[in-house]
Amino acid sequence: MLGKESTLTVICEIYAADPSVRGAHLDRTHAFINGTSVFLRPIGLEHRPCLVDIRRPRGKAFAAWRVATALSPAKDEQGAAPEHGFGVYRAADYDELIDHPCELGTFALAGFTACGVPHQVAISGRHDCDLGRLTTDLQRICEWQIRFFGEPAPMSHYLFLINAAGEGYGGLEHRRSTALLCARDDLPYPGMKGLPERYRNFLGLCSHEYFHTWNVKRIKPAAFAAYDLGVENYTTLLWAFEGFTSYYDDLALLRSGLIKPGEWLALLGKTMDKVLNLPGRHRQSLAESSFDAWTKFYRPDENTPNAVVSYYTKGALVALALDLTLRAGTDGRVTLDDLMRALWQRHGLSGQPVADDDIRRLAEQLSGLDLRGFFATAIDGTTDLPWRRLLKKFAVRMRRTASEPVPSLDGKLLDDGREVKLAAVYERGALQRAGLSAGDVLLAIDGLRVTPASIKRLLARRRAGEKIVVHAFRGDELRQFTVRLAPPARDTHQLRCQTRANALRQSWLGK
Numbered sequence: 406m407l408g409k410e411s412t413l414t415v416i417c418e419i420y421a422a423d424p425s426v427r428g429a430h431l432d433r434t435h436a437f438i439n440g441t442s443v444f445l446r447p448i449g450l451e452h453r454p455c456l457v458d459i460r461r462p463r464g465k466a467f468a469a470w471r472v473a474t475a476l477s478p479a480k481d482e483q484g485a486a487p488e489h490g491f492g493v494y495r496a497a498d499y500d501e502l503i504d505h506p507c508e509l510g511t512f513a514l515a516g517f518t519a520c521g522v523p524h525q526v527a528i529s530g531r532h533d534c535d536l537g538r539l540t541t542d543l544q545r546i547c548e549w550q551i552r553f554f555g556e557p558a559p560m561s562h563y564l565f566l567i568n569a570a571g572e573g574y575g576g577l578e579h580r581r582s583t584a585l586l587c588a589r590d591d592l593p594y595p596g597m598k599g600l601p602e603r604y605r606n607f608l609g610l611c612s613h614e615y616f617h618t619w620n621v622k623r624i625k626p627a628a629f630a631a632y633d634l635g636v637e638n639y640t641t642l643l644w645a646f647e648g649f650t651s652y653y654d655d656l657a658l659l660r661s662g663l664i665k666p667g668e669w670l671a672l673l674g675k676t677m678d679k680v681l682n683l684p685g686r687h688r689q690s691l692a693e694s695s696f697d698a699w700t701k702f703y704r705p706d707e708n709t710p711n712a713v714v715s716y717y718t719k720g721a722l723v724a725l726a727l728d729l730t731l732r733a734g735t736d737g738r739v740t741l742d743d744l745m746r747a748l749w750q751r752h753g754l755s756g757q758p759v760a761d762d763d764i765r766r767l768a769e770q771l772s773g774l775d776l777r778g779f780f781a782t783a784i785d786g787t788t789d790l791p792w793r794r795l796l797k798k799f800a801v802r803m804r805r806t807a808s809e810p811v812p813s814l815d816g817k818l819l820d821d822g823r824e825v826k827l828a829a830v831y832e833r834g835a836l837q838r839a840g841l842s843a844g845d846v847l848l849a850i851d852g853l854r855v856t857p858a859s860i861k862r863l864l865a866r867r868r869a870g871e872k873i874v875v876h877a878f879r880g881d882e883l884r885q886f887t888v889r890l891a892p893p894a895r896d897t898h899q900l901r902c903q904t905r906a907n908a909l910r911q912s913w914l915g916k
């Protein structure tokens with residue numbers, strides 16, 4: 406009917422069996438609703454306010470179910486939801502509606518306050534989490550981050566929505582909440598001592614998604630400012646939003662006192678392993694990696710290690726390099742922290758999107774340095790940054806060693822327990838030069854059968870430079886190759902503080 410408001414009722418059924426943080430999942434134990442997977446988009450009416458009436462499923466089994474979401478209850482509506490209850494919730498528009506995931510079920514619930522902002526933690530799935538320990542640690546991280554960008558915090562309340570499963574890892578950021586998937590063994594248990602690696606990684610994930618509250622949910626690249634949900638949205642800036650966030654996620658653990666400088670440097674070394682061991686870093690720049698996220702990063706194949714660099718890990722290393730460059734170039738007067746705060750002031754609080762060159766220009770303004778060369782190499786280039794030289798100024802030594810003293814094949818082996826299959830063959834490496842290809846199944850080396858258990862033993866008896874005869878299946882055809890073994894891969898990066906600290910290192914890592 407034209408010219409007159411009327412009501413259109415649409416009834417639809419949704420298939421919800423995706424346990425990831427970006428989907429929706431429903432069974433008799435719980436429901437996880439990520440708005441994009443459930444709420445239909447009213448094209449042309451996205452700006453209109455939305456009311457959502459979440460109803461309790463009928464039956465005794467659901468009597469104890471509650472609702473966890475950062476959506477606001479529609480207080481002035483009939484049937485408004487009470488806190489954690491079923492009922493009517495409100496969103497200002499469709500964009501807000503899909504930015505607040507909901508969990509329905511019998512989750513565990515705990516809360517804490519960080520800089521005056523109420524925070525809640527809801528954990529679904531079977532677990533034995535020590536909620537007191539988790540909230541104490543999260544509170545330290547959240548308070549550090551709020552103070553880092555400056556009080557008051559940009560959100561009135563915040564929710565960590567955690568799904569504990571047998572295995573799993575993932576997080577998705579939202580303006581007032583985050584949805585996290587973890588293994589139940591990642592969570593702290595009653596009586597746990599210290600900070601085991603699994604729990605530390607989980608806190609790093611929480612810290613990462615929380616940092617996005619500022620960096621990407623409010624400081625945004627231009628392509629995300631007016632997001633078109635109907636098409637892929639391209640930006641060359643993911644290195645700043647995912648990479649810089651990856652630098653600060655673990656750094657927040659250090660700065661809030663949860664880990665020590667040595668531990669943090671060890672984590673940086675692991676990030677270096679991920680970036681500097683793969684040939685793809687010489688093929689794709691960070692700006693390209695960001696732009697190609699839709700077609701390359703999220704569609705990995707056997708050639709990914711040769712063709713792609715991650716804007717997460719290399720982005721984190723570039724954040725490190727920029728931090729060190731700013732500190733060293735200004736005698737510690739200007740740091741990456743200052744740049745992040747300036748981005749927040751100029752682009753986060755104002756809502757002014759970040760254009761391609763804004764970050765370089767702002768860094769130059771703050772520091773007075775000419776950073777064109779740095780950005781040309783780090784963001785648009787594919788050569789390695791001068792890590793040893795950069796770190797030396799901070800009295801930190803970098804060593805590259807081989808994790809195993811075994812000649813290298815320069816490829817990634819897939820071990821399914823039965824056969825040795827080539828998952829990837831690195832560009833210009835020993836296997837590739839010999840003509841082997843990803844997907845080939847190795848059968849024998851020098852006439853002796855190869856198994857996942859025996860291949861390292863066989864290689865350990867050889868030396869780099871020696872030739873071996875490899876038999877392999879390509880499809881169902883038997884082939885023979887001669888491989889000249891490469892030196893053991895120097896695949897481990899160790900960063901260590903030199904005994905004598907200097908002022909630059911102290912202001913960066915603390916005393």
Ligand SMILES: [Zn+2]
Pocket residue numbers: 613614617646647650
């Ligand atoms: Zn992220």
